[in-house]
Amino acid sequence: MSKQLPRRGSEEAVSRDDARASLIDFRSYLMARGHAPRTLDLYCAVATHFVNWLCEAPGEQQHIGARSVSHFLHEHLPDCRCPHSVSKDLKSVRAALNQLLLMQGQDRLRPSVPSASPAIEAQIGRFDVTGNPLAFFSSRL
Numbered sequence: 001m002s003k004q005l006p007r008r009g010s011e012e013a014v015s016r017d018d019a020r021a022s023l024i025d026f027r028s029y030l031m032a033r034g035h036a037p038r039t040l041d042l043y044c045a046v047a048t049h050f051v052n053w054l055c056e057a058p059g060e061q062q063h064i065g066a067r068s069v070s071h072f073l074h075e076h077l078p079d080c081r082c083p084h085s086v087s088k089d090l091k092s093v094r095a096a097l098n099q100l101l102l103m104q105g106q107d108r109l110r111p112s113v114p115s116a117s118p119a120i121e122a123q124i125g126r127f128d129v130t131g132n133p134l135a136f137f138s139s140r141l
């Protein structure tokens with residue numbers, strides 16, 4: 001299930017104002033989840049990059065969803081020449097866009113091949129759910 005960005009009139013492109021509004025929502029969402037300021041800034045910059053790319057995509061592809069995120073990660077990012085791209089680190093970009101998907105009420109992307117043992121993946125899953133990296137570590141102090 002994907003959510004289409006709101007459109008203004010019959011324009012094919014996603015309006016910059018609508019996209020910017022989604023990004024403001026995303027910042028608020030991350031703040032409410034207690035992300036550290038540095039992580040919040042990185043995730044918002046990644047989301048801005050993604051939304052800018054999405055605004056340039058053909059009309060039928062202008063949806064925030066697993067398909068567009070996957071396309072962005074695997075097709076666009078490796079060859080990205082965008083002037084304001086902040087990160088090409090796949091794990092960071094995927095983590096940021098997973099949060100964007102979750103904010104939209106969608107499922108997060110899963111890596112196609114597990115990168116670690118199930119026990120480690122479970123720990124990482126707990127870490128992601130809290131949204132607060134300090135909570136993960138403080139529970140072990």
Ligand SMILES: [Zn+2]
Pocket residue numbers: 049053076077080081082085
């Ligand atoms: Zn780019």
